[in-house]
Amino acid sequence: MRSSECQKRPSFKCAGYMRLFSRLFLQLVCFSTISIVSSFMTPADYAELHRFPKTTPKPRAEFPRWLRDITKLKSWPGEYPPYIESAKVDLSGIPIGPQYKLGNACDYGSNICSFNCDDCLGPNDIMHCGELVQSFDDGPNEETTQLISYFNQAQKKVSFFVVGLQVLAYPDIFQSEYLSGHFVASHSYSHVYLPSLTNRKIAAQFQWSIWAMNATANVIPRYFRPPYGGLDNRVRAIAAKFGLTPIVWDLDTDDWCMITNSRTADEVYADVKQWVEDNQTGIILEHDLTQETVTVGIEISKILGNRNRTVTADCKIPGAPWYA
Numbered sequence: 661m662r663s664s665e666c667q668k669r670p671s672f673k674c675a676g677y678m679r680l681f682s683r684l685f686l687q688l689v690c691f692s693t694i695s696i697v698s699s700f701m702t703p704a705d706y707a708e709l710h711r712f713p714k715t716t717p718k719p720r721a722e723f724p725r726w727l728r729d730i731t732k733l734k735s736w737p738g739e740y741p742p743y744i745e746s747a748k749v750d751l752s753g754i755p756i757g758p759q760y761k762l763g764n765a766c767d768y769g770s771n772i773c774s775f776n777c778d779d780c781l782g783p784n785d786i787m788h789c790g791e792l793v794q795s796f797d798d799g800p801n802e803e804t805t806q807l808i809s810y811f812n813q814a815q816k817k818v819s820f821f822v823v824g825l826q827v828l829a830y831p832d833i834f835q836s837e838y839l840s841g842h843f844v845a846s847h848s849y850s851h852v853y854l855p856s857l858t859n860r861k862i863a864a865q866f867q868w869s870i871w872a873m874n875a876t877a878n879v880i881p882r883y884f885r886p887p888y889g890g891l892d893n894r895v896r897a898i899a900a901k902f903g904l905t906p907i908v909w910d911l912d913t914d915d916w917c918m919i920t921n922s923r924t925a926d927e928v929y930a931d932v933k934q935w936v937e938d939n940q941t942g943i944i945l946e947h948d949l950t951q952e953t954v955t956v957g958i959e960i961s962k963i964l965g966n967r968n969r970t971v972t973a974d975c976k977i978p979g980a981p982w983y984a
């Protein structure tokens with residue numbers, strides 16, 4: 661199932677957030693990264709290189725008056741948003757746990773229940789699903805409109821885990837996802853590896869992600885997917901303070917590896933077909949990141965056919981509300 665070159669690298673559950681680079685530059689970076697990784701780089705070094713682009717998408721959404729009043733700020737923050745104290749959120753009682761970088765060895769023991777390190781699930785985490793579910797991370801992007809058009813025409817509902825800064829950069833596309841009846845949930849504010857952050861910075865990622873979704877589409881999410889699968893008990897506890905339940909995945913398509921030419925679309929399709937044959941159910945992780953991944957997402961939908969019936973929020977408790 662996991663045989664691509666990408667899979668041989670350190671265990672990253674989600675690569676995304678890199679579409680703003682030109683394709684040529686992207687390939688240069690990725691090819692050199694692959695060759696370097698195989699020689700002498702540590703996973704931590706790789707993680708640092710992997711956090712590209714360094715540029716932050718420019719928010720186009722208005723910074724609303726109510727948010728000015730709450731935050732005393734005048735504009736949307738960038739990649740490192742400040743945590744804004746609130747009487748509604750009490751950050752005490754969060755379990756003490758290590759802060760660790762993406763790509764570091766994950767030898768912190770089972771007590772932190774890390775998803776990306778040990779495949780550990782918390783009692784409320786949503787992973788398995790009684791249906792086949794397509795889910796798309798890291799958008800919205802311009803290419804997302806193709807998915808929305810396709811799925812609307814096909815009368816299928818899918819799940820979008822959105823990055824706050826992308827929501828602010830493409831508020832109209834985010835509104836279109838939501839108003840079309842697709843499931844939208846948080847994928848953090850700036851796509852950071854949450855276990856590497858302090859409690860307050862993790863809280864800020866949730867807080868600003870919610871505000872971005874609320875300000876642009878008047879929706880408050882009840883679910884989130886951690887970037888890179890970075891989920892442990894500390895992250896879970898802070899997310900719960902914001903009413904957010906984690907959703908992870910069963911099948912990682914590694915579709916993003918196509919962007920670095922280290923995986924082909926046919927390999928992705930073969931894995932999906934094998935998965936469907938073996939399992940018939942499950943949450944499938946994809947990305948609405950580039951033209952390649954969007955095209956593959958549409959083809960995967962055709963592979964699934966009518967078996968793609970629901971969205972991730974319905975996986976654990978069918979009929980439970982999607983939003984606050």
Ligand SMILES: [Zn+2]
Pocket residue numbers: 674675676677797798847851887888
């Ligand atoms: Zn992601």
